[in-house]
Amino acid sequence: MDNTMYVTLSRQMVLHRELDIVANNIANADTAGFKLEDMMTRADQAAPAKTVGLNAPVTFVMDDGVARDFKQGALNATGAPLDLAIDGKGFFTVNTAGGPRYTRDGRFKLDETGKIVTQDGNAVQGGGGDIVLDPAKGPISIAENGVISQAGQKVGQVDVVSFDDLSALSKDGNNLFRNTTNVQPQPTTAAKIRQGSLEGSNVQTLTQITRLIEINRAYESMTNIMSQTSDLSRRSIQRLGSVN
């Protein structure tokens, strides 16, 4: 009898986390370079627990992992010269206090020393180091392969790197990804840099709202099972326990 309670409870706990993930997706529906996430669940067999009489095992629901959808987000033209979008697979490399981080959020700017930085002031990497530009040399133009030129002269290079295994990446917040393995990313030429555009978040709000409804209803039905189960045990106690 108690198994029912615990199985529904395991589902409810997972639903709570699913809701947290959907809430984060919706909150970031307008964050440049954000990648959609979804909860993966698995059936966890409780080894000793068996249904009485039948030999069917009891399985609980477990959260197994977060699936990240690295599908390309839509490109929005902004016209700002240091807004860069990656069209294809790849990441910009950013140097932070904690080591290299990777991002697809290309809202860059120049800092007070002329270095290309992210909005948090971390230096964008290119050609083996920071990229320093002098805006006085003329308008900045960045080619599809990342070559930065001013007045027809090459003045630098923005690197785009790619990972063979995207599951090596862990989210760090601030639109940054961290590499959790020792496998270093490789420079890629498959991706094109689009200057004056930004990659929007790839969250499709319609599907997220549908997920919200799903989660809500699933939670409700789990609650119903719970109250029915407790009803059942209450009534059985009343009937079986009545003395006459």
Added chain:
Amino acid sequence: MQALRTAATGMAAQQLNVEVISNNIANMNTVAFKRQRAEFEDLLYQTLETPGAQSSDTGTVVPTGVQIGGGVKAGSVYRITEQGATTRTDNQYDLAIQGRGYFQVLLPSGETAYTRAGNLSPNDQGQLVTPDGYLVQPTITIPQGTTQVTISKTGQVQVSQQGQTAPTVVGQLQLATFLNEGGLDAQGDNLFLESAASGAATLATPGSPGVGTLLQGYTEASNVDAVSEITALIVAQRAYEMNSKVVTTADQMLATASQVKS
């Protein structure tokens, strides 16, 4: 319940977004106004299961882990300093800067502020001042009896006076440039102050390499694009609505949970 707080960060971010957009729209007709953009970033992730962690003694690893995000925050409100269109005014004291650069303005406090709004006029002593009466630096005095003022592309101010055939040079305007214009500290009244983020001002004659030129009889319009602002407003409103749906859902789930014990 994390989802409630996550949705609240989403709503707060969109509220800020609407505030920035409304300021852009309100300043659509402000001379030399530069539009701003609220930039969002995802918040820290709570790692429940580390990706790449070993899941058994035989060396199998967790493929993706479980990471739950805490929502969104505004990273910065970025000023997009691209050139606005020039508007013809035919006023001889109106100056538009084409290219990089800022006029220097002496504030009553003695500080130097910077502006691209070139709607200048002479004060009672003939000195060139901003609409608020602050002196443009270096000070240019237009002598009495001037019939016409000519300001060249390179900032030389010449006046023609009654009874004289040749124009006289009365001053030379200079422009200040910054490595990071977006980092200037906005003061209102179209004025900016130098900040640690902008870098120090470099003074130069208009038209020198990397510095803009002046255009007399024109002002620089704001670079706000009404259509894209309205589109951004629609997106912000819908995003706000959707975050409120998350709050409702989380609330309903909590209500359902509390009904179990009746």
